[in-house]
Amino acid sequence: MEFDTFDTETFADELAQAENNREIATRVLFENERVRVWELALEPGQRAPFHCHAVPYFFTCVDAGRSLSRFPNGTSVEVDYAEGDTWFDNIANGPEIHDLENIGDNRLRFTTVELLDS
Incomplete structure (x- = not known):
């Protein structure tokens, strides 16, 4: 993994709201008092805005990509x-x-589970 840099001013408005954005993926598949299960699906060139992970979580890649x-x-x-x-x-x-942008040539998809009772 190699890190690069970017101009944060490009995303200044979004970054100002990011701490309050708990929409970490595209849609909720399941939720109870212990877990919230999300799907994140991004087509090529599509981007999920800056959002905040505030509880422990894990994700699994369903459709490979970049x-x-x-x-x-x-x-x-x-x-x-x-x-x-x-x-x-x-x-x-x-x-x-962080945000997440699909820079590949095919759909990128994850299942993410937030551990709400941690």
């Missing part, structure tokens, strides 16, 4: 995801903010 994520500190990273790639984040350093 993404670009930007962070409030002006860094960005491109990632190639394979089907089945899974990642867990316990939010040990506090809430995390």
Whole structure:
């Protein structure tokens, strides 16, 4: 994973609201008092806006592809995801903010589970 930089002013309005944006994916598939299960599906060139992860979560890649994520500190990273790639984040350093853009040639899709009772 190689980090790059970008001009945060391009996204200034969105970043100002990001801490309050808990819409971490495209749609909620299931929710109860313990978990919230999301689907994130992005077509090529489509972007999920800056949002905040405030509780521990994990995601699994359902449809492989390439993404670009930007962070409030002006860094960005491109990632190639394979089907089945899974990642867990316990939010040990506090809430995390980023966006996600599909920079590949096919649909990029994830299932994300937030652990609400953590």
